[in-house]
Amino acid sequence: MLQAERRPFPFLFLHFQRRCRASTAKNRYILRGCRTLKSCLRRPHFKDKSSIMSAQTIAVHLPDGAIREVPAGTTPLDIANSISPRLAAVSVIARLTPLNTAAASETDETQEITSDAAMYGAGDAAAPRLVDLSTPLTEDTHLALITERDPEALKVVRHSAAHVMATAVLELFPETKLGHGPATDQGFFYDFYREKPFTPDDLAAIEAKMAEVIARDEKFVTETQPRKQALAEFEREGEFMKTHFVSKFTHEGDQVGFYRNGNFVDFCRGPHVPSTGRVKAVKVTNLAGAYWLGDEKNPQLQRVYGTAFFSQKDLDAHFKHLEEIAKRDHRLLGRQLDLFSIQEVAGAGLIFWHPRGAMIRKLMEDWMKEECIARGYSLVYTPHVMRRELWKISGHEGFYHGNMYTPMELDDAEYRLKPMNCPGHILIYKNSPKSYRDLPVRYAELGNVYRYERSGTMHGLLRVRGFTQDDAHIFCTPSQIEDEVIACIDFAETVLKTFGFAEFKVELSTWDPADRKTYAGSDENWLVAIGSLERALTRKGIPYKTIKGEAAFYGPKIDFKLVDVLGRLWQLSTVQFDFNLPARFELEYVGEDGERHQPVMVHRALFGSVERFFGVLIEHYAGAFPLWLAPVQVGLVPISERHHDYAHQVKKELEAAGMRVEIDGRNEKMNAKIRDFANQKTPYILVMGDKEAEAHAVSVRTRAKGDQGSIPLADFITRSAELVKTQSTDL
Numbered sequence: 249m250l251q252a253e254r255r256p257f258p259f260l261f262l263h264f265q266r267r268c269r270a271s272t273a274k275n276r277y278i279l280r281g282c283r284t285l286k287s288c289l290r291r292p293h294f295k296d297k298s299s300i301m302s303a304q305t306i307a308v309h310l311p312d313g314a315i316r317e318v319p320a321g322t323t324p325l326d327i328a329n330s331i332s333p334r335l336a337a338v339s340v341i342a343r344l345t346p347l348n349t350a351a352a353s354e355t356d357e358t359q360e361i362t363s364d365a366a367m368y369g370a371g372d373a374a375a376p377r378l379v380d381l382s383t384p385l386t387e388d389t390h391l392a393l394i395t396e397r398d399p400e401a402l403k404v405v406r407h408s409a410a411h412v413m414a415t416a417v418l419e420l421f422p423e424t425k426l427g428h429g430p431a432t433d434q435g436f437f438y439d440f441y442r443e444k445p446f447t448p449d450d451l452a453a454i455e456a457k458m459a460e461v462i463a464r465d466e467k468f469v470t471e472t473q474p475r476k477q478a479l480a481e482f483e484r485e486g487e488f489m490k491t492h493f494v495s496k497f498t499h500e501g502d503q504v505g506f507y508r509n510g511n512f513v514d515f516c517r518g519p520h521v522p523s524t525g526r527v528k529a530v531k532v533t534n535l536a537g538a539y540w541l542g543d544e545k546n547p548q549l550q551r552v553y554g555t556a557f558f559s560q561k562d563l564d565a566h567f568k569h570l571e572e573i574a575k576r577d578h579r580l581l582g583r584q585l586d587l588f589s590i591q592e593v594a595g596a597g598l599i600f601w602h603p604r605g606a607m608i609r610k611l612m613e614d615w616m617k618e619e620c621i622a623r624g625y626s627l628v629y630t631p632h633v634m635r636r637e638l639w640k641i642s643g644h645e646g647f648y649h650g651n652m653y654t655p656m657e658l659d660d661a662e663y664r665l666k667p668m669n670c671p672g673h674i675l676i677y678k679n680s681p682k683s684y685r686d687l688p689v690r691y692a693e694l695g696n697v698y699r700y701e702r703s704g705t706m707h708g709l710l711r712v713r714g715f716t717q718d719d720a721h722i723f724c725t726p727s728q729i730e731d732e733v734i735a736c737i738d739f740a741e742t743v744l745k746t747f748g749f750a751e752f753k754v755e756l757s758t759w760d761p762a763d764r765k766t767y768a769g770s771d772e773n774w775l776v777a778i779g780s781l782e783r784a785l786t787r788k789g790i791p792y793k794t795i796k797g798e799a800a801f802y803g804p805k806i807d808f809k810l811v812d813v814l815g816r817l818w819q820l821s822t823v824q825f826d827f828n829l830p831a832r833f834e835l836e837y838v839g840e841d842g843e844r845h846q847p848v849m850v851h852r853a854l855f856g857s858v859e860r861f862f863g864v865l866i867e868h869y870a871g872a873f874p875l876w877l878a879p880v881q882v883g884l885v886p887i888s889e890r891h892h893d894y895a896h897q898v899k900k901e902l903e904a905a906g907m908r909v910e911i912d913g914r915n916e917k918m919n920a921k922i923r924d925f926a927n928q929k930t931p932y933i934l935v936m937g938d939k940e941a942e943a944h945a946v947s948v949r950t951r952a953k954g955d956q957g958s959i960p961l962a963d964f965i966t967r968s969a970e971l972v973k974t975q976s977t978d979l
């Protein structure tokens with residue numbers, strides 16, 4: 249229990265505490281004629297002094313470790329104000345984590361606690377839940393004030409903006425029936441039913457009306473109504489969607505919770521910002537059709553999308569960010585720069601690498617192969633299609649068959665395309681006896697795999713049906729795990745840094761020992777593996793987040809999420825343990841003791857998928873690849889016909905230095921040729937006229953800095969060769 253001393257508290261709070269906590273939590277003031285705690289305090293209708301003695305203060309634990317002893321009924325807003333009015337002004341909601349739910353469940357108060365929890369959608373009363381700042385605190389609890397800077401607050405302001413939108417729509421178009429209005433990743437929407445579709449003018453009017461609702465700064469207050477009454481009213485008003493939601497999400501005998509702002513009332517679990525004025529910046533973005541409950545036999549709804557922020561500055565930044573994302577879309581740039589295509593006639597999710605994209609892929613793959621060899625891996629190749637029997641042994645037929653292409657029948661057996669490279673590498677390992685002296689064995693392959701994705705789910709290079717993994721499998725003894733993992737982490741860091749990603753986040757996915765049956769392998773194996781991964785990350789000094797229960801059934805793993813130039817996270821590199829496949833394939837090595845042992849296996853992929861990594865690279869660089877990766881590094885522009893000979897001589901010299909060069913020999917204006925190379929995001933454009941030919945020089949334009957003037961060709965070659973060698977992003 250609590251260490252803090254319980255201090256006496258004012259009388260009046262006791263009255264509030266004892267009398268106004270009647271029936272359900274939310275309408276306690278209203279039932280007793282007290283709309284707020286303040287008014288309750290002013291109207292002491294409490295008579296029985298003996299119960300004063302049994303009432304209690306509650307302990308509110310703050311994130312900094314401080315414990316506030318306050319009368320029950322105190323709100324998070326009261327606490328925020330007691331800390332500082334400025335904190336109160338930026339607080340949006342509060343997160344409560346009850347301290348002693350188990351003890352409380354023996355008392356009458358449970359009724360209130362659980363009904364509170366249900367009201368806010370947290371099924372488990374012991375779980376943290378988000379509440380309004382005006383929610384009275386009823387028990388000992390941890391309390392964190394969520395301010396406008398917190399991502400959770402953004403969802404709340406967006407959902408509150410959805411109420412503002414519905415308020416505006418009903419004021420403008422009173423005949424409209426309401427669906428629901430959740431927050432989304434990018435904003436919010438509200439579903440409406442109205443026979444006449446909204447026009448663009450209507451949307452503009454809705455946005456203008458929303459500004460009025462916001463300016464009115466209406467308080468969001470909670471109300472309750474008996475379920476039967478609520479349903480009857482909704483039915484009478486033809487609110488078929490609300491009737492559905494209330495029937496579905498509440499039970500017979502419940503008090504149904506509503507939020508009111510001004511005259512608008514919505515069935516909702518909250519939480520909300522304190523008032524409509526806190527929705528400071530809002531925009532209606534678009535309109536889409538959606539069938540009620542996704543069934544085309546049902547009425548068609550109008551889904552109006554919008555987004556909201558705590559400031560106009562944030563809203564402007566959001567739209568600028570979206571614009572930037574759209575400009576960098578790898579599907580668009582893939583077409584513009586002629587890097588790859590996906591062709592209807594060949595099928596969805598299958599990638600054609602065009603010469604320029606294929607050049608970048610070759611550079612990525614060459615780099616990866618050299619790096620593997622330097623780090624003690626052996627390169628291998630395994631077949632694309634193998635007998636079905638093999639996939640039965642590996643277990644893919646059982647747990648992975650939904651992602652595999654269907655079997656094809658040949659004269660001797662059925663065969664399946666490989667969805668993973670692991671069984672192939674295992675067959676190579678098994679092909680000869682191994683001793684502890686051979687371990688670790690590291691096999692690497694740029695292996696093409698085929699996985700079935702539902703049609704309609706493919707997305708450019710990011711989600712495909714055929715792709716290339718930079719896949720490797722390490723077979724080692726348990727005592728070698730830690731060093732192998734450190735080497736993998738080091739390798740992953742090198743990949744990300746080399747390709748221009750300075751920042752990444754690391755997650756360690758472990759098992760949930762309470763859910764033992766979900767996981768293959770012995771307890772001892774799991775503990776050794778998780779311990780090794782943790783120690784490896786600690787030794788490397790890498791901060792990481794542990795995610796319990798997220799491990800694959802066959803072992804724990806480390807995932808690397810790179811952060812691109814727009815701050816987006818991409819899951820690419822992964823290092824995974826496996827206790828399952830070595831057992832299924834009865835892998836062995838002879839130990840120092842002369843006995844047979846089972847090796848541990850690590851799967852690791854660092855690009856992850858070459859296709860996906862390429863897609864991320866395109867978006868990260870917006871197609872302006874660093875010099876060492878650019879498919880054409882230098883574009884040559886002879887000013888006129890008579891400079892062609894010199895241009896060819898320059899090309900020869902550059903190619904001898906290993907550069908990738910293209911001449912624009914068309915009979916076009918110099919500026920048109922420069923523009924075309926610039927549109928292809930060519931790092932260097934060299935212009936050549938009489939002066940350059942005479943001095944054996946080139947006039948240099950860089951992608952980033954424009955015209956740099958004439959320099960001797962030899963100097964240009966030295967400088968650019970150095971940039972390529974160091975994989976620099978400079979020009």
Ligand SMILES: [Zn+2]
Nearest residue numbers: 507516517518
């Ligand atoms: Zn709501």
Ligand SMILES: [Zn+2]
Nearest residue numbers: 668669670851
């Ligand atoms: Zn594998």
